[in-house]
Amino acid sequence: MSILLDRHGQRLEDHYPELAADQSVPANQAVLVPWARFGEIPENSKAGLLLPNTTDVLALPEAALRLPLLVLEFPSFADGRAYSQASFLLQRRHYPGQLRARGQAVVHDQLNMLRSCGFTQFQLRGDQDIDLCARLLSNQPSASTLRRFPSLP
Amino acid sequence: MYRYDQHDQQLVDARVAEFRDQTRRYLDGSLSADEFRHLRLRNGLYIQRFAPMLRISIPYGLLSSAQMRMLAHIARKYDKGYGHFTTRQNIQFNWPKLEEVPDILADLATVQMHAIQTSGNCIRNITSDPFAGAAADELVDPRPYCELTRQWATFHPEFNWLPRKFKIAFSSSTKDRAATRVHDIGIHIVRNAAGELGYEVYVGGGLGRTPIIGVKIRDFLPEADLLSYCEAILRIYNLLGRRDNMYKARIKILVKEMGLAAFAEKVEAEWTTIKDGPLKLKDGDLERMKAQFSQFELDPTAAEDGSYAQKLSEDPAFAAWTRRNLKDHRVPGYKLVFLSLKARGVAPGDVSAEQMDAIADLADRFAYGELRATHDQNLVFTDVRQQDLYPLWQELGRLGLATPNIGLLTDVICCPGLDFCSLSNASSIAVAEEIFDRFEDLDYQHDIGSIKLNMSGCMNGCGHHSVGHIGILGVDKKGEEWYQITLGGSSGNDASLGDRTGPSVERAHIADAIQTIVETYLKERLNEEEGFLACYRRVGMPPFKAKLYAESQA
Ligand code: SF4
Numbered sequence: 001m002s003i004l005l006d007r008h009g010q011r012l013e014d015h016y017p018e019l020a021a022d023q024s025v026p027a028n029q030a031v032l033v034p035w036a037r038f039g040e041i042p043e044n045s046k047a048g049l050l051l052p053n054t055t056d057v058l059a060l061p062e063a064a065l066r067l068p069l070l071v072l073e074f075p076s077f078a079d080g081r082a083y084s085q086a087s088f089l090l091q092r093r094h095y096p097g098q099l100r101a102r103g104q105a106v107v108h109d110q111l112n113m114l115r116s117c118g119f120t121q122f123q124l125r126g127d128q129d130i131d132l133c134a135r136l137l138s139n140q141p142s143a144s145t146l147r148r149f150p151s152l153p
Numbered sequence: 154m155y156r157y158d159q160h161d162q163q164l165v166d167a168r169v170a171e172f173r174d175q176t177r178r179y180l181d182g183s184l185s186a187d188e189f190r191h192l193r194l195r196n197g198l199y200i201q202r203f204a205p206m207l208r209i210s211i212p213y214g215l216l217s218s219a220q221m222r223m224l225a226h227i228a229r230k231y232d233k234g235y236g237h238f239t240t241r242q243n244i245q246f247n248w249p250k251l252e253e254v255p256d257i258l259a260d261l262a263t264v265q266m267h268a269i270q271t272s273g274n275c276i277r278n279i280t281s282d283p284f285a286g287a288a289a290d291e292l293v294d295p296r297p298y299c300e301l302t303r304q305w306a307t308f309h310p311e312f313n314w315l316p317r318k319f320k321i322a323f324s325s326s327t328k329d330r331a332a333t334r335v336h337d338i339g340i341h342i343v344r345n346a347a348g349e350l351g352y353e354v355y356v357g358g359g360l361g362r363t364p365i366i367g368v369k370i371r372d373f374l375p376e377a378d379l380l381s382y383c384e385a386i387l388r389i390y391n392l393l394g395r396r397d398n399m400y401k402a403r404i405k406i407l408v409k410e411m412g413l414a415a416f417a418e419k420v421e422a423e424w425t426t427i428k429d430g431p432l433k434l435k436d437g438d439l440e441r442m443k444a445q446f447s448q449f450e451l452d453p454t455a456a457e458d459g460s461y462a463q464k465l466s467e468d469p470a471f472a473a474w475t476r477r478n479l480k481d482h483r484v485p486g487y488k489l490v491f492l493s494l495k496a497r498g499v500a501p502g503d504v505s506a507e508q509m510d511a512i513a514d515l516a517d518r519f520a521y522g523e524l525r526a527t528h529d530q531n532l533v534f535t536d537v538r539q540q541d542l543y544p545l546w547q548e549l550g551r552l553g554l555a556t557p558n559i560g561l562l563t564d565v566i567c568c569p570g571l572d573f574c575s576l577s578n579a580s581s582i583a584v585a586e587e588i589f590d591r592f593e594d595l596d597y598q599h600d601i602g603s604i605k606l607n608m609s610g611c612m613n614g615c616g617h618h619s620v621g622h623i624g625i626l627g628v629d630k631k632g633e634e635w636y637q638i639t640l641g642g643s644s645g646n647d648a649s650l651g652d653r654t655g656p657s658v659e660r661a662h663i664a665d666a667i668q669t670i671v672e673t674y675l676k677e678r679l680n681e682e683e684g685f686l687a688c689y690r691r692v693g694m695p696p697f698k699a700k701l702y703a704e705s706q707a
Contacts (some may be wrong), residue, residue, distance in 0.1 A: 017165040067467060077187070077188055077191060078314050079396060080313065080314025080315060080394055083310065083313075083391065084311055084388045085392065087388060088388070088392075091426065091427060092423070092426055109184075109188070112310070113311075113313055116310035117310050117311050146160065146163055146167055146306075146308075147307060147308045147309070147425075148304050149305045149380070149431070
């Protein structure tokens with residue numbers, strides 16, 4: 001059971017079960033669809049889309065930007081590509097929906113950076129101390145949040 | 154000095170607390186060794202061959218006397234009584250205990266210092282001209298620009314997990330003393346034809362395994378756009394830089410593989426969309442930054458002093474030192490003074506705690522309480538009145554810091570090598586010492602003139618061997634130490650990479666080889682005015698190669 005927190009450290013319910021390989025994309029139901037099957041998502045879908053960190057988000061079809069949830073992947077602790085994908089999505093593509101971080105880097109020591117880059121949901125890695133992470137997001141100013149230059153407009 | 158405001162202090166204090174917590178979690182097992190490694194590296198802490206090594210940040214090489222005293226205190230309390238100045242204008246301590254590092258950081262924070270981003274795959278210490286603010290050939294003081302960039306880069310949330318380390322250097326003078334062309338981003342502050350300030354931007358330079366000279370990506374960037382342009386470059390790099398092979402992960406490889414035009418196109422497209430956003434410098438931003446640097450009044454009567462000229466004529470040793478270790482100041486009557494950290498029997502860049510304390514005292518007495526670390530591992534007092542030069546020289550002599558060898562053969566740039574570094578193939582410090590002994594005779598050295606000898610213990614090139622006029626690189630041959638020699642490198646305005654002479658040379662012959670190269674130069678040069686680099690560029694490798702290998706085969 002993976003834990004989802006919002007920007008203030010509040011627990012969120014995960015309404016997006018991952019689409020099974022043998023399942024077809026439902027018409028009007030929240031479900032998390034992998035990028036490879038993006039083409040199967042119907043118009044006005046409630047689906048969320050899972051993007052690998054190698055996807056060129058500047059070339060992402062408009063239809064993807066109308067989805068309520070995009071999930072960016074961190075395949076390893078030190079691979080920061082999705083941080084810049086987030087910046088592109090927010091600043092160049094003006095994505096208005098929820099932006100979720102998931103993977104190996106969604107840990108206590110990176111939460112503030114993720115939040116500063118505009119992620120709105122954090123799917124904590126399984127081994128994380130949930131209370132500690134929630135507390136960090138809810139109040140503690142950390143070195144990285146004290147930085148003077150905001151990245152986001 | 155840049156003086157912290159309350160906000161700067163809070164930030165550094167918060168990092169100390171954070172690092173203390175990370176260390177605690179590592180020690181109690183709740184943070185894995187691998188993840189702690191990434192986090193501690195971002196705080197300058199390496200685990201080395203014999204002990205941890207802590208690298209402390211000295212932004213653009215600028216230190217106050219109070220900070221120098223704190224470094225002395227740290228050397229004494231937590232280390233074996235000395236520190237090592239590096240080619241990044243930083244200082245390293247080689248023997249701290251892991252458990253004590255948070256305490257060291259807390260001590261550092263009391264004098265507005267830290268170890269933030271001195272290692273790891275993030276934006277490293279911003280470096281610049283060690284003569285900034287005092288150089289005779291300077292357009293504007295680059296330090297406020299460096300400080301702005303430092304604040305932008307510090308804990309930049311997006312760029313803390315880059316493909317590889319990222320180094321930025323500034324130069325604002327005719328002569329590039331910051332080796333900007335071998336940095337990931339090199340920035341020259343310039344004035345355009347319309348008289349406006351701005352930047353010439355270079356990208357994709359770097360040393361290490363595949364040394365590359367940076368290429369110009371922009372002729373003129375308006376002054377207000379410094380940070381947005383850097384941000385655009387970093388964003389493209391973070392996304393597209395290679396992560397499959399750490400030796401191909403620097404931005405230089407990306408620029409080379411994509412081609413400059415294609416890379417620049419992506420950067421410009423990104424920059425155009427963000428340049429008028431929050432990163433655009435506003436009127437007054439730079440002024441405010443300048444105001445946070447301490448100002449001191451220079452003595453307007455300094456040039457009237459007659460004692461300096463008199464001492465010069467009376468004391469030839471003093472005169473010899475002034476010829477080598479002083480540089481011109483923008484204000485008449487003042488000089489920039491080099492403290493040579495290249496004395497006989499001392500590892501290049503090493504300073505003892507006693508020397509640090511004494512240097513701090515001298516800085517207070519003669520140099521407005523400030524000093525600089527240079528990328529060639531010496532120290533500089535930037536503002537000394539000519540009447541104070543003689544007493545200063547006497548004091549420096551007593552401290553072993555007045556070797557008149559700045560820019561000469563024994564002013565070697567050298568990495569810690571085999572003695573400390575776990576990556577080293579060969580000892581660099583011991584070879585530097587051997588070369589010192591061989592060329593110690595200063596008359597002979599003066600005859601050779603200005604020459605840059607740079608030495609690294611392995612391909613990582615921390616000793617900048619590939620941009621030395623003569624470069625020496627330690628290589629491992631079946632467990633033995635050998636040395637690859639290169640000629641003709643330069644990190645100045647005419648930056649170039651050295652060419653290999655041929656097969657590497659064994660340990661026992663390295664000093665002979667350097668002597669052969671020097672003698673060949675003395676024979677080939679047109680006259681005393683033709684320096685080593687110019688001579689090499691004119692005659693090329695053949696005469697050097699012929700001599701070098703003829704002798705080693707004999
Ligand atoms: S050049 Fe190699 S041996 Fe020398 S300090 Fe760097 S990594 Fe270590």
